[in-house]
Amino acid sequence: MNLRIIVFSFLAVFLFSSFDFHPLNMSVADVSSGNKKLHWKFKFFTDNISNTLTKNCGKFIDLETDGYDAATAKCLQKYLSTRFEMSVNNTPCKFVYKNASLNKDVLTVEYEAALPTAKIKAVKIKNIVLFDNNFPEMKNIINIHLLNQIKVLEFDYDESYRTGMYTQEIRY
Template structure:
């Protein structure tokens, strides 16, 4: 009986939530504060390609906190302004080194994928790296329980690690 009641409440919240006029508190919306960075070396074009996956509501809050400006990643008319904010945020919170050389990273763009946002960046052309170091402090400006998972793939070899707040650096040798 209790399960049926809780399920009914959940469905009511899902159906009526958008009409309530305010967002739920982020801590109660989803208590897991996690992002992923998937760093892959593209053997064909010689670039390191990075795909971030971040909960949209958390990312918007982090952007608002850092830039003191309203953010809405899902509004098409705000996409250009959001591109600037997202690019600047990543510049401040993510870096890559390949074989001890800091890489300039180019922002490619972002897209909404259900309740998450995927953000794409890439390096310029480099030789296949033997060692990759990542600095990742994404959402550290928002949560002190943030977990950032970093996957790195070179020539088919994938290595993964987690960075529990306040940790920000991971190095993998290939």
């Protein structure tokens, strides 16, 4: 009986490891400052962001097959502008697209914004990126590197949906 369980366990592991999928539904964003600017770097799994953009932009988008082009960039910019907001000392930051790169299963997109003030007292972030896919386990993680400090915010779909809290604030 134990031998049968061990054999089935190995077969199950082999079967599931032979498929090309990622078990996590998450995005990661890095926020930093330099030269009087804020810099954002978003990282998305290509299948998650492809599905979301297809749903929100009215056309089929497959980053793995078709790559990242100007139309997809425009669609992504429009999508992010309605799902991600950041303010410094209650002054909204208007981010501008800078660059993108597609590396295997991950799309990395970079943005910049003018730093609205020299003295940062508070940073407020709203992040519902990819929450419209209704992945119960969806997490958005933001690493914030400001004022020689590193802060990490986690936006969890289940918790945000349950509490109605989609915005977090950090005070310096």
